Amino acid sequence: MKYEGAIIRPPSEAESLILQITVGCSHSRCTFCPSYKAKRFRIKTFQEIQEDIDEAAQFGRAIERVFLADGDALIVPQPRLREIMDYLNEKLPGLRRVGTYANAKGVLKKTADELRGLKEAGLGIIYLGVESGDQVVLDRIKKGTTYERLLQAGRMVKAAGIKLSVTVLLGIGGSERSREHAVATGRILTEMGPLGDDRPRHPPLRGAGAGAFRPPDTLRIDRRAEEHDCAYRHARPLLLQPCLQLPPSQGEDAQG
Numbered sequence: 001m002k003y004e005g006a007i008i009r010p011p012s013e014a015e016s017l018i019l020q021i022t023v024g025c026s027h028s029r030c031t032f033c034p035s036y037k038a039k040r041f042r043i044k045t046f047q048e049i050q051e052d053i054d055e056a057a058q059f060g061r062a063i064e065r066v067f068l069a070d071g072d073a074l075i076v077p078q079p080r081l082r083e084i085m086d087y088l089n090e091k092l093p094g095l096r097r098v099g100t101y102a103n104a105k106g107v108l109k110k111t112a113d114e115l116r117g118l119k120e121a122g123l124g125i126i127y128l129g130v131e132s133g134d135q136v137v138l139d140r141i142k143k144g145t146t147y148e149r150l151l152q153a154g155r156m157v158k159a160a161g162i163k164l165s166v167t168v169l170l171g172i173g174g175s176e177r178s179r180e181h182a183v184a185t186g187r188i189l190t191e192m193g194p195l196g197d198d199r200p201r202h203p204p205l206r207g208a209g210a211g212a213f214r215p216p217d218t219l220r221i222d223r224r225a226e227e228h229d230c231a232y233r234h235a236r237p238l239l240l241q242p243c244l245q246l247p248p249s250q251g252e253d254a255q256g
């Protein structure tokens with residue numbers, strides 16, 4: 001397999017063949033995400049992808065899952081994506097599921113019919129980067145999208161029958177917007193519909209973007225959050241997560 005640069009995949013794709021069909025991320029501006037900054041975005045040629053699939057095909061029926069990398073592989077135009085899916089199905093007879101990362105732009109570039117077509121061709125799961133439901137936070141982290149577009153993208157994925165896995169970032173609002181971040185994120189998750197056990201689990205990456213959030217060595221629990229009575233079923237677990245706070249300056253009360 002001819003990988004370019006570091007390859008990142010969701011933990012649940014540990015057993016999957018990683019097929020790199022794009023290099024980098026077409027957005028690559030999120031302040032917290034250092035993953036693809038060193039890569040110049042491009043879509044690999046079909047010949048490059050074919051060669052990797054041919055190599056993987058030597059393992060016969062052993063490959064049951066494929067994860068399409070890099071950061072937002074769903075951005076690949078539909079005809080090319082279908083070509084790749086068809087070739088995967090032709091060459092990997094044991095294939096049961098294909099997964100990919102996506103952002104709102106990549107999903108919304110597809111029509112409902114195109115997403116259903118990808119589902120029929122084996123696209124079984126999309127990992128959508130939501131990060132926050134709070135528009136102020138989304139703007140600060142340069143997510144390049146809105147609450148409404150993220151919600152629409154999540155709903156489209158589910159309507160196509162594709163499993164939706166959502167990433168949100170605990171603490172990304174900092175202490176100042178901890179509550180707004182938690183409530184709005186709970187709201188968007190609730191409005192996307194039942195997500196099963198896809199609870200957010202991972203803390204934010206450390207020190208990835210200047211000014212995005214505080215270093216986690218100053219973590220404290222915001223106890224006030226426990227008192228918050230929230231209508232959104234996904235908000236409360238978020239509120240109870242540590243919020244990130246500045247250490248007190250000299251002479252200042254240490255309590256937040």
Ligand code: SF4
Nearest residue numbers: 025028029030033071
């Ligand atoms: S978080 Fe996703 S959309 Fe943002 S830069 Fe990283 S890979 Fe790209």
